[in-house]
Amino acid sequence: MQPKKSTPQRQLFGGELSEMLNPEHPLYVLAERIDWQQFDVAIGDCYASDLGRPGVNTRLMVGLMYLKHAFDESDESVVARWVENPYWQFFCGCEYMQHELPIDPSLMSKWRSRVGVERLEKLLEVTIHTGLAMKAIKPQELQKVNVDTTVQEKAIAFPTDARLYQKMRMALVRRGKQLGIRLRQSYRFTGKKLLFQQSRYAHARQMKRAGKRTRKLKTILGRVVRDLERKADRIKGQIADERLRELLVLAQRLLSQARDSKHKLYSVHAPEVECIAKGKAHKRYEFGCKASVATTSKSNWVVGAHALHDNPYDGHTLGAAIQQIERLSGRTPNDVIVDQGYRGHNYEGNAAVHVVRMIPRSATRAVRRMLKRRAAVEPTIGHLKSDNRLSRNYLAGKTGDRINTLLAAAGYNLRKLLRWAVFSLFLRLIELLQTVTQPKTGHHNSQQQPAYA
Numbered sequence: 001m002q003p004k005k006s007t008p009q010r011q012l013f014g015g016e017l018s019e020m021l022n023p024e025h026p027l028y029v030l031a032e033r034i035d036w037q038q039f040d041v042a043i044g045d046c047y048a049s050d051l052g053r054p055g056v057n058t059r060l061m062v063g064l065m066y067l068k069h070a071f072d073e074s075d076e077s078v079v080a081r082w083v084e085n086p087y088w089q090f091f092c093g094c095e096y097m098q099h100e101l102p103i104d105p106s107l108m109s110k111w112r113s114r115v116g117v118e119r120l121e122k123l124l125e126v127t128i129h130t131g132l133a134m135k136a137i138k139p140q141e142l143q144k145v146n147v148d149t150t151v152q153e154k155a156i157a158f159p160t161d162a163r164l165y166q167k168m169r170m171a172l173v174r175r176g177k178q179l180g181i182r183l184r185q186s187y188r189f190t191g192k193k194l195l196f197q198q199s200r201y202a203h204a205r206q207m208k209r210a211g212k213r214t215r216k217l218k219t220i221l222g223r224v225v226r227d228l229e230r231k232a233d234r235i236k237g238q239i240a241d242e243r244l245r246e247l248l249v250l251a252q253r254l255l256s257q258a259r260d261s262k263h264k265l266y267s268v269h270a271p272e273v274e275c276i277a278k279g280k281a282h283k284r285y286e287f288g289c290k291a292s293v294a295t296t297s298k299s300n301w302v303v304g305a306h307a308l309h310d311n312p313y314d315g316h317t318l319g320a321a322i323q324q325i326e327r328l329s330g331r332t333p334n335d336v337i338v339d340q341g342y343r344g345h346n347y348e349g350n351a352a353v354h355v356v357r358m359i360p361r362s363a364t365r366a367v368r369r370m371l372k373r374r375a376a377v378e379p380t381i382g383h384l385k386s387d388n389r390l391s392r393n394y395l396a397g398k399t400g401d402r403i404n405t406l407l408a409a410a411g412y413n414l415r416k417l418l419r420w421a422v423f424s425l426f427l428r429l430i431e432l433l434q435t436v437t438q439p440k441t442g443h444h445n446s447q448q449q450p451a452y453a
Contacts, residue, residue, distance in 0.1 A: 002047045003040075003055035017090045017097060026421035027087040030414075034130050036062070036093065042122045046114055056103055061111050063092030064102075065123060069388050069411025070418075075105040112395070117402045124406055125328045127413035128303060136420040137301050143334040144297035144370060145304075146377040147321050149314050149341070150385075152307060152405060153288040154273045155394045159266040162198040162210075165217040166191050167268045168251050172224050175244050181231050187220045194220075218255065225251045272398050274311050288393065291405045292321045293381055297337060297373045300380045301416065303329050305409035307401040314338075315345035322351055337374040380412070388412045 021028055036059045043058050067088055068078040079101050082088045086097055112120070131137035157163065173186045198213035225248060232239045239245040254265045266273045266287055273287050280286075290311060294304030304324040308317055318338065326332050337354045338345075347353060356374045363371070385391035388408040395404050 001052045001054045002044060002049060003058045005057070016095055017086055018095070020097075021086060021090055024425055025087055026418040027091045029421040030130075030417055031091045031093075033134055034126060038126065039122060043115055043119050046116065046119065056107065056111070057093065059093040060102055061108070062123065063088075064108065065112075065120075065407055066410060066414050067091070068108075069407045070414040071411075072387055072389055074394075075108045079103065079105050079108075109395070112403055113399070117399060117406065120403055120406050121324075121328065123410040124302070124305065124413070127410055127417065128301065128329050131301060131413065131417060131420070134417070134420060134424070136417060136424075137296070137299065139331070141296045141298050141301070142303065142325075142329050142331045144337070144373075145294050145325060145333045145335075146297050146337050146374050147292065147294045147304075147318060147342070148339060148377045148381065149290050149292050149308070149317065150381045150390075151276050151278060151286040151288055152291040152390055152393050152401060153286050154267070154270050154401075155392050156267040156270055156273055156287060159287065162195055162214045162217050164254060164265065164268065165214070165221045166195045168247075168254055169217075169221045169224050171268050172221075172228060172244075172247055172251060175241075175247055176228055176231075179232075179241055179244065181228065183224065183227050183231075185223070185227075187224065191217060191220060221251065222255055225255070270396070272309065272401070274309070276311055289398075289401050290317075291390065291401075292317050293377065293384065293409070294321050294325050295377050295380050297335075297370065297376065300376055302380065302384075302409040302412050305384075305405050307398070307405045309398055309401070314341035315343060318342055318345045318347040318353065319349070322347060322349060335370065337371065339374065384408050384412055387415070 023029075039058050039062050043062075047055050064078055064082065067073065067082070068075070071078075071081075073081065082092070083099065083101060089098055092102075128137065132139065169187060169191055173183065173188070176183055194213045194217050198210050198217070201207075201210035201213065228244065229239075229248065232241065232244060234240060239248065250265060250268065250271055257264050264275065265271055266275060272289070274289055276286050276288070276290060277284060278286065290308040292304070292306055292308055293302065295302050304321055306320070306324055318336070322333065322336060332349075333351050335354060336347075336351045337356060340355060340357055342353070343355055345353060345355075354371060354374075356371050359368055359371050381390075388411040389404065390408040393401055393404045395401070
């Protein structure tokens with residue numbers, strides 16, 4: 001059913017937050033400047049009109065998503081801090097101070113899944129248009145953008161063969177127990193002992209002994225797989241339980257993969273994880289997915305962000321990145337500046353793509369300045385990872401990768417809007433001081449001068 005509408009009811013002994021809070025606080029200013037009605041229009045389609053229990057207020061959920069990624073909080077901590085912070089409550093549309101949790105934290109993951117990636121793009125789009133309305137972003141800044149890719153790591157342990165065999169066996173035994181399948185042997189204590197021995201031998205660099213334990217773990221995993229395949233219930237020759245069928249497919253994929261195999265399995269609970277090598281000296285391999293980030297060249301506002309699966313070549317992702325920029329900002333950039341990873345791109349559009357290899361001596365001062373600004377996207381990616389939860393993704397599946405990338409970009413822009421609200425306050429104070437201290441001229445001075453006949 002459609003979300004609840006906030007019905008203002010004045011409390012007899014309670015003061016309104018708008019009367020108690022500082023109207024010059026950045027969150028107060030931003031809460032007044034954002035057009036919250038457009039979220040009801042964009043997200044209202046995923047609710048039934050007159051069936052079921054009414055949904056949670058849309059502004060509350062959108063505000064919590066903004067605050068979570070702007071201040072690097074988890075689902076649990078953002079709800080807990082919301083109770084303690086009146087400015088957060090005012091930002092989410094509350095009129096009076098609340099002393100209880102607004103929602104159960106688990107509702108945030110359900111709401112994200114219900115709304116979907118396409119509708120959540122609205123959160124990033126609104127930050128861009130709010131910046132334009134507040135004059136924090138100048139329209140001409142959207143003509144030059146920088147595009148780059150990074151790796152969004154998944155919340156998984158570093159994959160090793162021994163650990164993967166053990167985790168897969170545990171998942172199969174657990175699912176078989178839930179279905180009431182009596183296995184010949186579960187290898188619960190044997191697997192734990194073998195994994196412990198393998199890790200100790202590997203730490204001591206006794207690789208032959210460690211390899212024997214790894215092969216033994218693989219052997220007992222194969223035994224469990226074959227035992228489950230014999231005893232699982234089947235319908236028309238196919239295993240009836242869908243989850244068990246998926247686990248058995250993953251187990252067969254794990255047992256058959258070798259050192260030089262393509263599309264390896266790196267995690268049991270997140271099979272979509274890929275191994276990506278970006279040539280970093282401190283971290284040779286990262287496990288997750290690629291993420292494309294587009295920023296304005298001058299002031300580093302994020303105008304596009306989306307996750308990329310199957311580890312595509314950077315140049316083949318440029319067209320989708322520019323389309324997202326046009327969709328969110330409503331403008332087509334004139335110049336797109338990228339690094340050498342985008343050589344041989346397949347983009348065919350009106351924007352001019354500049355692949356920065358070296359700055360030619362014959363370039364004009366304006367072109368030289370534009371090409372030098374390509375590196376400005378790198379610290380933006382660093383802030384997205386350190387401040388806005390892009391460094392480690394805890395959301396499930398490929399959809400979770402896409403949602404986390406979008407919301408991290410929205411949280412980054414929200415932090416910039418909050419800083420701009422403080423900066424604009426100082427600008428107004430300076431203008432006020434200038435008007436007070438400027439000398440009086442014109443009609444007032446003429447009245448003070450004596451008239452000589």
